Amino acid sequence: KSIVLYIETLCDRQVIDLPASSSSKYFLKPPVRGNVAVGIIVRSYKVESRITSRFAHTTVRSLVVNVAQQAESIAFNVQIPKRAFITNFTMNVNGVMFVGSVKEKTVARNLYAQARARGKAAGIVRTNAQDMDTFKMEVHVPANSNIEFELHYQEMMQRKLGFYEHSLYLQPGQLVPILQVDVYIYEPKGIAVVEAPNTLGEQFKNLAKAHVVFRPTLFQQRKCDSCSTTAVDGIFTVRYDVHRDNSAGELQVSDGHFVHFFAPNNLSSMPKNIVFVIDVSGSMWGIKMKQMVEALQTILDDLTIDDHFSIIDFNHHVRCWSEDLVHGSSTQVADAKKYIQSIKPSGGTNINEALMRAIHMLNKAANQGFIDQRSVSMIIFVSDGDPTIGEIKLSAIQKNVKRYIREEFSLFSLGIGFDVDFDFLERISMENRGIAQRIYARHDTSEQLRNFYRQISSPLLRKVTIQFPEDSVSNVTQNHFDKFFSGSELVVAGKVQTCFSSPLISFVTASSAQMDLSLQTETDCTELDSLLGHQSHSVAGFARQMWAYITINQLLAERSLAKTAAEKRKITRKILKLALEHQFVTPFTAMLVESETGQERLLADSPKDPKHGCCIGTEVLVQSVPPWALSTPPPSEAKTDRIITMVENDPHFTVHLPKSHMDVCFNIDSEPGHILNLVSDPESGLAVNGQLVAGKKIKNNKLNTYFGTISIYYKTSGIRVDVSTQQVNLIHGKDQHSFSWASTANITLSGYLSIVKDAHVTITVNNGTTFMVLLHRVWKKHPFNVDFLGIYIPSNNIYSTRVHGLIGQFAVEPEVKIYNIHDGADPVKQEATMEVKGNKLAVTRGWQKDYRKDRKYGSNVFCWFVHNNGKGFIDGQYKNYIVPQMDSFFKQELK
Numbered sequence: 001k002s003i004v005l006y007i008e009t010l011c012d013r014q015v016i017d018l019p020a021s022s023s024s025k026y027f028l029k030p031p032v033r034g035n036v037a038v039g040i041i042v043r044s045y046k047v048e049s050r051i052t053s054r055f056a057h058t059t060v061r062s063l064v065v066n067v068a069q070q071a072e073s074i075a076f077n078v079q080i081p082k083r084a085f086i087t088n089f090t091m092n093v094n095g096v097m098f099v100g101s102v103k104e105k106t107v108a109r110n111l112y113a114q115a116r117a118r119g120k121a122a123g124i125v126r127t128n129a130q131d132m133d134t135f136k137m138e139v140h141v142p143a144n145s146n147i148e149f150e151l152h153y154q155e156m157m158q159r160k161l162g163f164y165e166h167s168l169y170l171q172p173g174q175l176v177p178i179l180q181v182d183v184y185i186y187e188p189k190g191i192a193v194v195e196a197p198n199t200l201g202e203q204f205k206n207l208a209k210a211h212v213v214f215r216p217t218l219f220q221q222r223k224c225d226s227c228s229t230t231a232v233d234g235i236f237t238v239r240y241d242v243h244r245d246n247s248a249g250e251l252q253v254s255d256g257h258f259v260h261f262f263a264p265n266n267l268s269s270m271p272k273n274i275v276f277v278i279d280v281s282g283s284m285w286g287i288k289m290k291q292m293v294e295a296l297q298t299i300l301d302d303l304t305i306d307d308h309f310s311i312i313d314f315n316h317h318v319r320c321w322s323e324d325l326v327h328g329s330s331t332q333v334a335d336a337k338k339y340i341q342s343i344k345p346s347g348g349t350n351i352n353e354a355l356m357r358a359i360h361m362l363n364k365a366a367n368q369g370f371i372d373q374r375s376v377s378m379i380i381f382v383s384d385g386d387p388t389i390g391e392i393k394l395s396a397i398q399k400n401v402k403r404y405i406r407e408e409f410s411l412f413s414l415g416i417g418f419d420v421d422f423d424f425l426e427r428i429s430m431e432n433r434g435i436a437q438r439i440y441a442r443h444d445t446s447e448q449l450r451n452f453y454r455q456i457s458s459p460l461l462r463k464v465t466i467q468f469p470e471d472s473v474s475n476v477t478q479n480h481f482d483k484f485f486s487g488s489e490l491v492v493a494g495k496v497q498t499c500f501s502s503p504l505i506s507f508v509t510a511s512s513a514q515m516d517l518s519l520q521t522e523t524d525c526t527e528l529d530s531l532l533g534h535q536s537h538s539v540a541g542f543a544r545q546m547w548a549y550i551t552i553n554q555l556l557a558e559r560s561l562a563k564t565a566a567e568k569r570k571i572t573r574k575i576l577k578l579a580l581e582h583q584f585v586t587p588f589t590a591m592l593v594e595s596e597t598g599q600e601r602l603l604a605d606s607p608k609d610p611k612h613g614c615c616i617g618t619e620v621l622v623q624s625v626p627p628w629a630l631s632t633p634p635p636s637e638a639k640t641d642r643i644i645t646m647v648e649n650d651p652h653f654t655v656h657l658p659k660s661h662m663d664v665c666f667n668i669d670s671e672p673g674h675i676l677n678l679v680s681d682p683e684s685g686l687a688v689n690g691q692l693v694a695g696k697k698i699k700n701n702k703l704n705t706y707f708g709t710i711s712i713y714y715k716t717s718g719i720r721v722d723v724s725t726q727q728v729n730l731i732h733g734k735d736q737h738s739f740s741w742a743s744t745a746n747i748t749l750s751g752y753l754s755i756v757k758d759a760h761v762t763i764t765v766n767n768g769t770t771f772m773v774l775l776h777r778v779w780k781k782h783p784f785n786v787d788f789l790g791i792y793i794p795s796n797n798i799y800s801t802r803v804h805g806l807i808g809q810f811a812v813e814p815e816v817k818i819y820n821i822h823d824g825a826d827p828v829k830q831e832a833t834m835e836v837k838g839n840k841l842a843v844t845r846g847w848q849k850d851y852r853k854d855r856k857y858g859s860n861v862f863c864w865f866v867h868n869n870g871k872g873f874i875d876g877q878y879k880n881y882i883v884p885q886m887d888s889f890f891k892q893e894l895k
């Protein structure tokens, strides 16, 4: 059967799949027993989610009627994600409104108890399902009653494997005349992909808004054509991802709060050192073991020769497949696979010894210098039960792990089923820079294990810090992260202190597989609020709520690791204060639902035991890493001011000759597509080439050409930087990273690359040889001009004696004599004779522009202009400098 679903966007509305019939106009006839209508009828069931910048506010509304002749109990059940906080609940019973408010748990309970003593209330409880919590509300109402329920909850979407996933559990319980789901997404940077069931793979690019609608008709809801039961019972999921044009991330400010989203792409994975620690006790016997072996086989296949690994399996004994870490070569992987297949689960569970052995293995490898600084070391611990052998006190095991594991290692834990103390797994993981995940013992256990592994299998960055200028922000959430994994996202939020005239700035520093990055981004503080003002379905105060949401989750995690009761109490007070201020039902608050007169009271409560409750941050990487020293960039740009050779405009070359205290300039008129060699130094392995692009139109009988891409290739370190007017590509061996012009970034590898947002890039290689490429953006509708690049090369760059190229040849300064200076045809342009390289040339006084200080108008540099494409001044003629590739060296010997 087809289901109606369409995605509505800002610009157009697309009906993906039309309804088979439209029967939702009529109401269901009430069920009949004899001649009497019986039961409860759900008239309408509407779910609406508004997502603004990853923050979701969901409302579930249901209208229910008691058509029976007598009083009945009516239940309203909603499954909500464990990560979500309930924020409001209202109920209208035959015109009497009940309104909710979040109160401290004991206060709410006492008020509720008073009402209950008067026999005036019904209860609301919250229990645990698997990934969901159940919100349940039951009221006893007389015949012919109308009740409207309305529940609100909020949560932050977490990016996993490249998507934000929003899940709504639809369980109306019966056929409903009006069944409707609306998901409105607003993302300021634009939505790259939206997926929902039945969207036929449609993708909408570059739109800020999406609206996903699900409205099955009565006919479509039926399990079968003649059935009176509903087929709608399951999870409705919308997945999406956003555009990212800026490697430094996205900084947003709204309502006095900021949120920084950081999820760079185009980075290569860091090598991994993994010790798998797997529980093979008796309880794993059968399907669990089979599924674990299945999962491990694919996980092992994912390892590469750059990775190192070993496997430890334990029951009451602890065994190692290999005593030391080995390379992830295909023979080792094949051997390891054979080993795990042969394991027969039996016996007890000695968790302490197994973890100690794994830590020892990593420590030993590190001590022997076997672990690369730019790699990621982790223990992946899989268990389905509590310890039964050896050290069985969980707190002692936690202490041992914390004591012996090194600061740079992470512990990830997977708990299979419900016999394992998941709270313990969370604590040891959280405390040691990892996360824990519950794995349900079902048919898809191996899929769950693999999925978890995929989330951590591509570490891209280590030591990520997101910082802000002093006094610009306060109450910042966790801003040091030990690792960043591909497909995820790091989020930092806080309050904005001062942001009136200048934008808010943030700095990110991190280390990747090859380089150290330091990036900068900024945002206007009022722009987003004015955009949101025009959005009809955005979440009011999303940044404020998001900040509170993250802060509370962090405090809950901190609380579970707190050592003393006093510390715990202090944290509890903080959580309580925030929860009350932001109206979140947390483990320490409850919602009291009262009639307007205050006569009747209900209570929305969460489980007493917070460990099974919501939001302990199982999915947030909570790590305590000491702040590290920021990587210091090498001495950058030469302090020299005018001692520079440059190429600007349609290319005008200005060669500075320091000994002669003179600048000589010439133009090159070549053809679009041609690559000109500027510097070629085969001995030090350096080549600088520029490729020409055409202007838009012929002007004064001439089609101008400009440098559209400039490439700096430093063969010695295998680095190439291609600067184009669109982006900066860094190519290092087989890896390629793109940086957009939209952010300021410092990148350190065996050279140094510094990008200043929308302005220029400085590349330093070979300990001080520097090139600056300057971006010229022209008005998009300019009739002739296109975006182009200029290049600035200090005259004190050091090359070998074999250096050549249009600019490189002047590193060895030729002797230049100017004489016979006289007025020319143009009175402001003197003419003269230049003697250089044995040639006598007629030259003209002119000037070129240096745009380093004044990007718009430039400042004048006077020079002697050599006509005819620099003929006589340069060796040979300009055509000799045309090379085939962006990384070519200049081959010809000219004289």
Ligand SMILES: *[C@@H]1O[C@H](CO)[C@@H](O)[C@H](O)[C@H]1NC(C)=O
Binding pocket: 474, 475
């Ligand atoms: C924000 O930070 C200030 C100063 O550190 C502190 O006094 C205040 O309690 C914090 N506010 C919240 C809501 O955490």
Ligand SMILES: *[C@@H]1O[C@H](CO)[C@@H](O)[C@H](O)[C@H]1NC(C)=O
Binding pocket: 507, 518, 519, 520, 633, 636, 744, 745, 746, 754
């Ligand atoms: C990059 O380095 C320059 C010079 O060392 C410094 O002024 C600038 O603030 C740095 N930018 C970032 C984003 O770290």
Ligand SMILES: *[C@@H]1O[C@H](CO)[C@@H](O)[C@H](O)[C@H]1NC(C)=O
Binding pocket: 767, 768
């Ligand atoms: C780089 O230059 C600095 C100072 O100019 C010098 O101290 C250092 O030894 C040089 N390093 C290399 C690898 O040449």
Ligand SMILES: CC(=O)N[C@H]1CO[C@H](CO)[C@@H](O)[C@@H]1O
Binding pocket: 244, 245, 265, 266, 738, 739
């Ligand atoms: C943001 C960014 O630069 N993305 C690029 C990553 O690399 C792929 C393929 O090389 C490009 O298509 C993306 O545009």
